[in-house]
Amino acid sequence: MKSDYETNAELIRSSFKRLFETLMEQTVDRIYIKDTKSRFVFVSQALALTHGLTSAAEIEGMTDFDFYDQESAQRFFDEEQHVMQTNEPLLGRIEKESWKNGVTTWVSHSKTPLRLDTGETIGLIGISRDVTEERHSKLKLEEQNETILADIASAEKVQQIMIPGRVPSIEGVELAYVWKPMTSVGGDIISFPLTPENTPTFFMADVCGHGVQAAFYTVLLKYMSAHAAEQYSDSPELFLNTINKDVLHRIDNGFVTAVGGHFDPPQADGSRIVHLSNAGQPDLLIQRASNNTVEHHKLPSAMVMGLPAGQASPPMPFKLQRGDRIYLFTDGIVEASAPSGEEFGLKRIQQSIETQTSRPLQASLDKIYEQALQFTEDSKQQDDISLLAFEIQ
Secondary structure, three states: OOHHHHHHHHHHHHHHHHHHHHHHHHHOOEEEOOOOOEEEEOHHHHHHHHOOOOOOOOHHHOOHHHHHHHHHHHHHHHHHHHHHOOOOEEEEEEEEEEOOOOOEEEEEEEEEEEEEOOOOOEEEEEEOOOEEHHHHHHHHHHHHHHHHHHHHHHHHHHHHHHHOOOOOOOOOOEEEEEEEOOOOOOOOOEOOOOOOOOOEEEEEEEEOOOOOHHHHHOOOOOHHHHHHHOOOOOHHHHHHHEEEEEHHOOOOOOOOOEEEEEEEEOOOOOOOOEEEEEEEOOEEEEEEOOEEEEEEOOOOOOOOOOOOOOOOOEEEEOOOOOOEEEEEOOHHHOOEEOOOOOOOHHHHHHHHHHOOOOHHHHHHHHHHHHHHHHHHOOOOOOOOOOOOEEEEE
16 A cells, blocks of 8 residues: 555656646746747746746747847857757856846846757756846945055055155164055054154054054054144153044044154264153163173053053153164064964064174164064064164264
């Protein structure tokens, strides 16, 4: 005795034609079967409605030339003839449809040949899905991306001009710097703002984050540091605090670390005193020419900029003799990490400087940067990197 399943299965199999017709009537997909001359034989009701007909039977014997403009219809015809002649299916092709009524739509087409058991091709079966809305969204997104890329390219040019901007000639002092954004633009800034007395001043800062958003804030910081320098009174602490007052509440969900300072006039023996204050960038290295040692110094603790209670550290003086060098840097080079997670660190920067006593100042900075990238084993930076150095002549 047959089971219920076997009885039902036989009934379904014997009703295959009706099942097929039901599928074509009920499905929301645009399904069609064509003969070898690309004439419609069977279509789903959804496809008939798309073509402006009330029933699937109306479309039988018609071709795409009855609905689309000559160019679109010919393209579809050639495409289908190729599928049937080569027996190679076409899957998921996105194409434009230009209708006779002037409307343009986009569809995703899939077409495969229909063959008998003998291998003879008797037509093809196809399914299409309207993707006009997705296509328009994609085009809009592409336009937006092109606009963004153009804006980034413009921002990159502006930053390259703006940072560091005017590089001063300081009597008896050579300066060098490395400014390397992680991407096209970055959040680090090096600047040499003018003071009323032409005091040799400098400012280096790191906006939390990187990329376009951080880069916008560097423009703000450039303006603020120039404004603060107009009131410079030999106090890097007051200089940084003035910038902080302007920064406060203007950087959303972020902060800025910075260091600033100035050089006193040269002493009779050629030595110079540099005065430094920091807001979250306390570390510096001094290379002494007298004994070729590199000293690690730390400025007093201070709050970063952008927080209500932020205050820069009291200024500290450092006396530099002829040949001495002072190195300042943002955390991008310190925190550059190897695949193991180990950081490049201050010690490696110090060791790099110790082995480069005979190199020119700029070459020593370039070498530190190169060694950091080699350490990470990645040609791409993990953060913005900036280094600033001075040598007493």
